[in-house]
Amino acid sequence: MNSTAQKLETSTPIDTSCYADVTDAIRKEAARILADGTVTAVVGYKAGRRAGTTMPAIVTDPAEAGGLIFSPACVNNLALYLTKAKKDVVKKGRIAIVAKGCDMRALAGLMGESQIKREEIFIIGVVCAGVKGSGAVNSEPLTTGNLARKCRECTVRTPEGADLVAGTMPSLPELTPVEALEMARLEAMTPAERWAFWKEQFSRCVRCMACRQVCPFCYCEQCLCDKNRPQAVESTPRPAGNMAWHIVRAMHLAGRCAGCAECERVCPMEIPLNLLNRKMALEMKELYGFEAGLAPQEKGPLSSYKEDDDQSFIK
């Protein structure tokens, strides 16, 4: 469980009947498009050894399509596997990808950045009643108590722009935001308090780089933060370098981050990284009226120039 607020709330079960239908539809479609040569590979999910767990799977044989599943444990944003950071995974041909609504935004962003072409991918969109949050017990069913924070404020449960959408959305119990409250709490702090908050959070960082490695937008072949001649950001897990790394990460993703919150999910030290992403997204919306990942767009506000751009920050 990733917040006290969630712990205190009484848990209501979430109707997860749609996952079985979605699983069925994924299997049928994957088998069909692999068999008829529409795609060479399907990036989806399969069950893990431990009951209630899943993992990303790359299926190339139609006979293996029956192993694909969709469940509340399908937390990964598979868009990662379409980036050049993972170019070894599927070497050639059109690729199909199973995408939740939140993952679709990353796909749109990657198309906008010319990293993938729409015609080179086949999107199996899936309706999603939510996935489990950090700390949820594998064997437990999905409830309002163990739901991922991002799912509590989801606006894209039925994806748009996919080649097909599998499943029908059930009605969901009312969900109260947790992350938005945490955002408000941070916003209400003085800069000194906020600095202290993040300093404490980043002090735990061990620089495992999981946040970077799972991010669909961290596809740079040479990350600035890996450079040591000259060294731009200290690579050792110490306060200065940790702070610098997380600020660089947030800034580089501003206007690009599609809000999948994978960075926060995978952080073994439970640093609430999505709060930084959300803050950046908020700034982008306020300053430029821009939201990342809504539509493939050639250039985001931070990589284009307009005469009427706000320049009030130049003093």
Add this chain to the structure above:
Amino acid sequence: MSKMITEQNLRLLIDTLVKEGARVVGPRQAGAMTLYEPLTKGDDLVLDQLPRRSAKEAFFPVCETILSFERKEGKTTVQDVDVCTVPETVLIGARPCDAAAPGILDAVFSWDYKDEFFLERRRRTTIIGLACTKADDACFCTAVGLSPAEMKGADLFLTPLEGGGYACEAPTEKGERLMARHPQLFDDAGNAKPLPLAEPAVEKLDLQKIKAWLDGNFESPLWYGIADRCAGCGACAFLCPACHCFDINDEGTADKGERRKHWDACGFGKFTNHASGHNPRDIQNKRYRNRIMHKFKYYDDKFGQTLCTGCGRCIRHCPVGIDIYAVIEEINKMGARDQGPGTGKD
């Protein structure tokens, strides 16, 4: 006469050791998780969960300065770190999977080069181990030859008793000395039975068979399926009690700075990147293969031990669900089928 210590006296032992000036490291609450951190009082100790990071950092910190340098008026001075300043330490509450690891690492840290930073901390640390009463679906210590009751690596070993308190055994002199110094905190053991210990839901694996398969299968299609999805982060290595790779970086300015030793991970793309630009482990599958080979073959070849204690941290926290137990279980099966080395591809 066997001894026991009450829960209250265990906390008092920490208070006493802290007062005596020792560094006491044990599981302590850090947000929703626990971490092995210096304790300032007995009540800081939280024993109900496996700490998120392993206990290796009591000997091998995430990052440490190994020398500092300064240039003044064209003259450079280098200052070594005096390892004699390492404080006397008691590591308390280490589960068998954590307590066993430092002893396994002694071999590599005292091999061709004596790593005084690690070894001095080892010399000055007493480990109080704790039998494990709770396993989850990622635990697999029993598969790799340990168990929830394993005392390996512990100087003093605690077994939780029904009705509270812990039975105490001192497998080493260090542990005996610790008990002898604080006799008032230890009572004679009564008739209390130990609490039922954890039972990880896994098969015991044949580590020799696994090694034999690895001996003959550096090139196997297995590697090309397993790690396609590996994201290339260091979460597994950094949480692991036995992973011990480190990098050394000079940081600061040209005039003043430090040389720092910090954790590294073979999953990182640049781990084996040569200055020439050539990278012998150029794809993730080769990096993951190294992880398995190092744990279950190379370390055994060199030091006769397995570099995995089955704590399950890498399974619990892998961002993409890679499950090392599933991998070695598969290899164990293939090893059984092959009836020995050299029958795989290549």
